[in-house]
Amino acid sequence: xxxxxxxxxxxxxxxxxxxxxxxxxxxxxxxxxxxxxxxxxxxxxxxxxxxxxxxxxxxxxxxxxxxxxxxxxxxxxxxxxxxxxxxxxxxxxxxxxxxxxxxxxxxxxxxxxxxxxxxxxxxxxxxxxxxxxxxxxxxxxxxxxxxxxxxxxxxxxxxxxxxxxxxxxxxxxxxxxxxxxxxxxxxxxxxxxxxxxxxxxxxxxxxxxxxxxxxxxxxxxxxxxxxxxxxxxxxxxxxxxxxxxxxxxxxxxxxxx
Amino acid sequence: xxxxxxxxxxxxxxxxxxxxxxxxxxxxxxxxxxxxxxxxxxxxxxxxxxxxxxxxxxxxxxxxxxxxxxxxxxxxxxxxxxxxxxxxxxxxxxxxxxxxxxxxxxxxxxxxxxxxxxxxxxxxxxxxxxxxxxxxxxxxxxxxxxxxxxxxxxxxxxxxxxxxxxxxxxxxxxxxxxxxxxxxxxxxxxxxxxxxxxxxxxxxxxxxxxxxxxxxxxxxxxxxxxxxxxxxxxxxxxxxxxxxxxxxxxxx
Numbered sequence: 293x294x295x296x297x298x299x300x301x302x303x304x305x306x307x308x309x310x311x312x313x314x315x316x317x318x319x320x321x322x323x324x325x326x327x328x329x330x331x332x333x334x335x336x337x338x339x340x341x342x343x344x345x346x347x348x349x350x351x352x353x354x355x356x357x358x359x360x361x362x363x364x365x366x367x368x369x370x371x372x373x374x375x376x377x378x379x380x381x382x383x384x385x386x387x388x389x390x391x392x393x394x395x396x397x398x399x400x401x402x403x404x405x406x407x408x409x410x411x412x413x414x415x416x417x418x419x420x421x422x423x424x425x426x427x428x429x430x431x432x433x434x435x436x437x438x439x440x441x442x443x444x445x446x447x448x449x450x451x452x453x454x455x456x457x458x459x460x461x462x463x464x465x466x467x468x469x470x471x472x473x474x475x476x477x478x479x480x481x482x483x484x485x486x487x488x489x490x491x492x493x494x495x496x497x498x499x500x501x502x503x504x505x506x507x508x509x510x511x512x513x514x515x516x517x518x519x520x521x522x523x524x525x526x527x528x529x530x531x532x533x534x535x536x537x538x539x540x541x542x543x544x545x546x547x548x549x
Numbered sequence: 550x551x552x553x554x555x556x557x558x559x560x561x562x563x564x565x566x567x568x569x570x571x572x573x574x575x576x577x578x579x580x581x582x583x584x585x586x587x588x589x590x591x592x593x594x595x596x597x598x599x600x601x602x603x604x605x606x607x608x609x610x611x612x613x614x615x616x617x618x619x620x621x622x623x624x625x626x627x628x629x630x631x632x633x634x635x636x637x638x639x640x641x642x643x644x645x646x647x648x649x650x651x652x653x654x655x656x657x658x659x660x661x662x663x664x665x666x667x668x669x670x671x672x673x674x675x676x677x678x679x680x681x682x683x684x685x686x687x688x689x690x691x692x693x694x695x696x697x698x699x700x701x702x703x704x705x706x707x708x709x710x711x712x713x714x715x716x717x718x719x720x721x722x723x724x725x726x727x728x729x730x731x732x733x734x735x736x737x738x739x740x741x742x743x744x745x746x747x748x749x750x751x752x753x754x755x756x757x758x759x760x761x762x763x764x765x766x767x768x769x770x771x772x773x774x775x776x777x778x779x780x781x782x783x784x785x786x787x788x789x790x791x792x793x794x795x796x797x798x799x800x801x
Contacts, residue, residue, distance in 0.1 A: 348684040355616070356678065358626040358685035373683060375629060388682060389794030390593070396801065397596025484680050485604045485800025488611040488760050495614075500678065500686055 317540030318454060322416065324537055326409040333402035334514070336394055341511060343391035346384060347372045351508060355499035364505060399479065406472060422456060423465050429458030448528050453542045460524075467517055471510055478507035583710065583726065587779035587787030588797040601798040608800060609728050613759035616676045621742060622687035625679075627749040630768055631718045637769065645753040650699075650737070654713070654774035657704030664753055667739060670694045675734055677759035679766065682799065691757045692740030697731045699773075709775040713782055714756050717769040723788040724779055724797070725758065725765070734759050737770065762799035764790055 319327070349367040350359070357363065359376055370380035372387065413419050428434070438459035441448075448457065456464065480486050481494040481503035497503045525533045536542045579585050584602035588594070633641070640648050645664050653659040674692040696712070705727075712730040715722040729735055738757035739746050746752035751768025758765060779787045787797035 356622050356686045356688050358687055360624040360626050392682060393593035393596060393796060396600055397593050400596050400599045483801040484613060485608045485760050488613045489608045491614050504684055
């Protein structure tokens with residue numbers, strides 16, 4: 293964020309025609325570009341993941357599982373395969389071909405983007421500056437207040453327009469460093485080729501079907517995050533926050549400058 | 550401002566040129582080292598190529614996980630298959646005495662093998678998992694002759710790059726590269742869990758390669774063809790499944 297800020301400040305100093313640029317952006321170019329690529333990948337992965345689940349909406353624990361074994365749980369939806377007992381009298385059209393192809397292509401793009409983000413975020417100190425909460429922000433009382441405010445749908449304060457609050461920082465860190473790595477790990481664990489080279493990928497999770505079930509749970513957690521994330525954006529002002537993620541700037545700042 | 554934008558322009562220009570040149574070199578190298586799958590074209594070709602290339606670099610010699618006898622699924626799931634053809638039913642009625650596996654294409658001595666021939670070769674077995682792209686799986690013991698053994702008997706031309714295998718199911722054929730064809734766990738499989746391979750599981754002979762998904766393990770195999778290019782088969786994307794949008798390489 294700082295590096296980019298410097299560059300833009302430098303650009304601004306040589307071109308007084310762009311005064312807004314003297315204020316460092318709310319989101320750096322790195323964050324903005326990787327955010328939108330990740331968003332695109334996430335929706336592609338979610339849609340195609342749902343299509344793949346529809347071909348077998350049953351989940352198991354352990355190494356093996358199929359329609360002849362007892363599921364851990366099953367989704368009460370129709371299936372795109374005739375041999376899955378769903379209780380519905382019809383079979384949905386098979387969408388697995390393109391869904392799988394798009395799922396893995398989006399996964400590649402997401403992983404490469406994530407790697408680029410993680411490495412750049414490390415070198416630009418983005419994680420420490422923007423995401424690691426301060427000691428003061430980490431107090432239970434402070435976090436509790438944040439949670440209560442959010443649950444009461446209270447609009448975030450002025451300060452939140454220029455930097456993330458502690459609760460926000462913790463949730464972003466959790467998504468970036470816990471949920472994303474977990475969804476990649478559990479996904480890779482379902483690959484028979486990858487498992488042949490790195491068997492611990494799947495054995496540590498307790499087997500192939502456990503990996504598949506965990507992949508589903510982590511995806512559900514990511515969808516829950518998306519809902520809360522979107523709700524917070526609506527609360528804070530959808531257009532100003534979306535614009536900030538596109539241009540890097542918020543309306544509040546423009547008003548001030 | 551103008552000097553800066555010129556500098557920016559030159560830098561972006563150089564970066565773009567280097568990027569394109571780098572991609573060109575990468576594509577050339579990938580082609581040379583056999584890292585480009587036959588279905589690399591189309592909208593999802595990039596993802597398919599990245600997956601295949603990455604796995605060929607990581608898993609060329611790796612072995613699929615094998616399980617203990619106690620982990621064998623008591624009731625292996627029989628997936629759907631097309632109605633058996635009249636020809637196949639005749640073979641079945643005769644106990645597959647007239648079954649022949651034909652091997653042709655880029656080989657020194659094209660040949661055809663009876664069940665007796667195949668079973669006279671050293672048999673191998675592994676207890677591995679069948680993994681369906683839909684998500685389900687089961688474990689069984691698979692018995693057969695390693696595909697590499699049969700390929701050695703007929704003598705494969707050095708320029709051959711793929712083994713195309715054809716099923717008696719209508720419009721059902723697939724192919725694997727030589728890394729998979731010569732892999733010790735790739736079998737022409739004729740036995741399962743200590744008995745003959747049941748017809749619903751692909752008997753008398755199915756392709757068994759545990760490092761790829763179930764749909765690559767075609768049932769009722771009757772023909773192997775060695776080739777240097779998949780362009781000569783069907784639409785050129787490597788398998789009948791790939792023509793319906795299902796990836797050719799599914800080690801995923």
